[in-house]
Amino acid sequence: MQTEDRPMTQRWIIDQAKSLIDEFGIDGFRIDLAGQIDEQTLIALRKAVGD
DSSP, X not given: OOGGXXXXXXXXXXXXXXHXXXXXXXXXXXXXXXXXSOHHHHHHHHHHHXX
């Protein structure tokens, strides 16, 4: 089951990315398991944290 079927998982991924950016100034992410995350979540993540 992918994250598209689990909206709270999508929210968690986005919240964690935002937290890392805010707290540690992270300026990029390497998502090794991107194939396990649905495209809608990756698009939402990109919109939420910027390009």
